[in-house]
Amino acid sequence: MTLSSEITPSQRIHFIAIGGAAMHNLALVLHQKGILVTGSDDEIYEPAQSRLQQAGLLPDQMGWFPEKITPELDAVILGMHARADNPELLKAQELGIRVYSYPEFVYQQSLNKQRVVIAGSHGKTTTTAIILHVLKFFNRKFDYLVGARVAGFDTMVKLSDDAPVIVIEGDEYFSSPIDRQPKFLHYHPHITLISGIAWDHINVYPEFEEYVRQFELLAEDSPKGGMLIYDDTDDVISVICKKERPDVQPFGYGQHPHVIRDGLTYLLKPNGEEVPLKIFGGHNMKNLNGARIVLEKLGVEDFMFYEAIQSFTGAANRLERVGENEQTVIFRDFAHAPSKLEATSTAVKSQFPERKLVAVVELHTFSSLNKYFLPQYKGKFNTPDVAAVYYSPHTIEHKKLTPISPEDIIEAFGNPALKVFTDNQALKEFLLSQQWNESNLLLMSSGTFDGLNIPELVKEVLG
Structure with missing residues (x-):
């Protein structure tokens, strides 16, 4: 049925x-x-x-x-x-x-809506969240599906009868245990944004070419009159999206012009006027610029976008401030893939160049704990002044992966000064031993550092 x-x-x-x-x-x-x-x-x-x-x-x-x-x-x-x-x-x-995967079900309920899909290896949650924030700011009717909590929204999903548009964060992971098609191929979007490609989900796509192929299929799914918006600084996705397709309009974007001053980021309008932001980082300047183009296609003019973006605080666990005082800011972020690690740590260091940056990443996903994927991290975690990696040998055993040692991680990352921990209390003691005068802390993980009490850690670091 x-x-x-x-x-x-x-x-x-x-x-x-x-x-x-x-x-x-x-x-x-x-x-x-x-x-x-x-x-x-x-x-x-x-x-x-x-x-x-x-x-x-x-x-x-x-x-x-x-x-x-x-x-x-x-x-x-x-x-x-x-x-x-x-x-x-x-x-x-x-x-x-009738058995549906949730992307199949969402598509079935949005057949009569204009469908906007935000895809890519990184940035899709934040880009989607920006679009939702701006549409809500101007009281537009819309449905949505987003992968994290967004301020001002009670749920991560909305399906209504009267909204003319639905904005969907499109994942390239399997749709269900019996449907090995990427979720985003179920949505058949009228407007597609692809934020870039960086190999992930090695357990699903063991070869980079196979991973890239999924995004090619998404681009090919653009209908006549459709729009394909992409990061034109990404070589791989540029090749895919610049391919000529009948009656499909491509739109490339890069970082929005901006300046950083006294720990704050300001967008620069074409006339030179500055727009203060609550978010920062080169990757986020791309995210908001891509979102701006999508919103323009949905009838939100640039002057409206610049008004609304000033109050956007970010999606949950995306460079989220979890504590601060005059000397230190502590951030949590979902970053774990190599490209995200590099972008997030670079963002914090660029925003606070005079402060020491202590950054910790938990290797938690199947890809990040795979011994053969680890070399993808080489050179991606060199920005922090103090860099540390945490992983659980028990998690590796549970996922039935090849064992890895701290030495394997140091060699793969190419950073002899890297600190590696397999016990979360030892990690906590190391962090508490740091001097936090004019220093920031960045905690990156899609997990929980094996249940480490983050609020307690934040309180102790801030004194």
């Missing part, structure tokens, strides 16, 4: 792996629209657990229960956390119930 593009309260939808970041947000949105939502998962963490519990959607028991899958269901939405042999999935397939 295919659901209509208009969700009706009479529908019943079950989520397999309801605790995922996008999954639980989608479940909350459908619940708010009056859909009868149920779900299962074998592990659910915060903030999903509290949010689902508050809405009455938290499963009574953790685990998979085929008896929850009944012929009365209109559809099942399958999350990446589940496996292809999940007993609930097998039961749904046996009963012939």
